[in-house]
Amino acid sequence: MTKPETDVIHRGEGANPDARPLTTPIYQTSTFLFEDAAQLERYQTGERAGYLYSRYENPTVEAAEAKVAALEGAEAAIVTASGMAAASTALFGLLSAGDELVVSGAIYGGTLHLVHEFLSRFGVKVRVVPAGGDLAAAVASSTRVVWFESPTNPTLRCLDIRAVVEACRRHGSTSIFDNTFASPLNQRPLDLGIDLVMHSATKYLNGHSDVIAGVLAGSRAIIDRVAPARKFIGGILDPSAAYALSRGLKTLAVRVARQNDTAQRVARWLAADSRVRAVYYPGLPSHPDHAVARAQMQGFGGMVTFAAGGTLDAARAVFDRLKLIGRAASLGGVESICSLPVLTSHYGIDDAGLEAAGVTRDMIRLSVGLEHPDDLIADLDQALGAPRS
Numbered sequence: 001m002t003k004p005e006t007d008v009i010h011r012g013e014g015a016n017p018d019a020r021p022l023t024t025p026i027y028q029t030s031t032f033l034f035e036d037a038a039q040l041e042r043y044q045t046g047e048r049a050g051y052l053y054s055r056y057e058n059p060t061v062e063a064a065e066a067k068v069a070a071l072e073g074a075e076a077a078i079v080t081a082s083g084m085a086a087a088s089t090a091l092f093g094l095l096s097a098g099d100e101l102v103v104s105g106a107i108y109g110g111t112l113h114l115v116h117e118f119l120s121r122f123g124v125k126v127r128v129v130p131a132g133g134d135l136a137a138a139v140a141s142s143t144r145v146v147w148f149e150s151p152t153n154p155t156l157r158c159l160d161i162r163a164v165v166e167a168c169r170r171h172g173s174t175s176i177f178d179n180t181f182a183s184p185l186n187q188r189p190l191d192l193g194i195d196l197v198m199h200s201a202t203k204y205l206n207g208h209s210d211v212i213a214g215v216l217a218g219s220r221a222i223i224d225r226v227a228p229a230r231k232f233i234g235g236i237l238d239p240s241a242a243y244a245l246s247r248g249l250k251t252l253a254v255r256v257a258r259q260n261d262t263a264q265r266v267a268r269w270l271a272a273d274s275r276v277r278a279v280y281y282p283g284l285p286s287h288p289d290h291a292v293a294r295a296q297m298q299g300f301g302g303m304v305t306f307a308a309g310g311t312l313d314a315a316r317a318v319f320d321r322l323k324l325i326g327r328a329a330s331l332g333g334v335e336s337i338c339s340l341p342v343l344t345s346h347y348g349i350d351d352a353g354l355e356a357a358g359v360t361r362d363m364i365r366l367s368v369g370l371e372h373p374d375d376l377i378a379d380l381d382q383a384l385g386a387p388r389s
């Protein structure tokens, strides 16, 4: 019996097997059809790989996952609805009540909120190592999971990844590393021994400031441990966003190469200007962690922080005068944007807290995009105001 034509059209079964799209089709469907009960049963027993429901798995989502895994040199990856969904999937997937979680104090503020305000309510013992502290030395045999990131926000300090990995291995702890700021083009944490890599794919991976997404990548075994948390917390990426992420990834290598070059040029220019009090960029030999960065990064990234004028008011004036560079939170997109850390990531933190984090009130954080470096430098030049006499 042939099916009515409308039924075929509505069920999306009319695809021509000779039509092989170059790009990944968007499987914008919440659920998938089965021929009969036997096929459904084969799916449930694992005898047949397939698709049941898009909160569990989806072909467009899987295409993005395969690309991300290849970029990180991982056996497997999963993508999530945001970087925070990736963080919660990883931490709820790997930790139980009574476990100790050690986190670097120099991590994304949202991750700190997650561990302090949620995980601790479920009996996870959270120990924070203040920014600048020795994270490797803080790992103990009681430590189940260690979470850190490098370069850090906004001072772009670089933690020695191998040293933390070595401490984790000695104590049987699982290491999770947020690689958002570097991108896999500039840093491959799994190659350095990290167990699980996380990204806010909202940033460099997608790269166009139009998608919120997250990533976890690692061995098949660790991804199998965290994947159920994504399924039951419910944080899988939407198929359309997965398509956009896959498209963004196609240009990651050229974007990052250009952003590295431009950031290095901008940082050098800022460092040579007397109106700029300090420049923080791991690619500058004057950066305190330049040697660490050289030993573990393939490029120094597109983030540059600088300090001007000594006060928040002075930094605000520079910030407000920018014309080409946008004033916005986030990073990693093709448009250059700037933020004031004391009004964003470090808002409301007292002087002692700022000092501990190495953050000053006159800091401006720049995420370098794809504009011509001369145009960015011209904008910074006019925004910095009259040259010092």
Ligand SMILES: Cc1ncc(COP(=O)(O)O)c(C=O)c1O
Pocket (backbone or CB within 6 Å): 082, 083, 084, 085, 108, 110, 149, 178, 180, 181, 199, 200, 201, 202, 212, 213, 214, 330
């Ligand atoms: C380093 C870092 N990690 C994680 C996140 C959280 O990612 P998302 O905003 O995609 O949830 C961010 C977001 O700003 C970030 O900068």
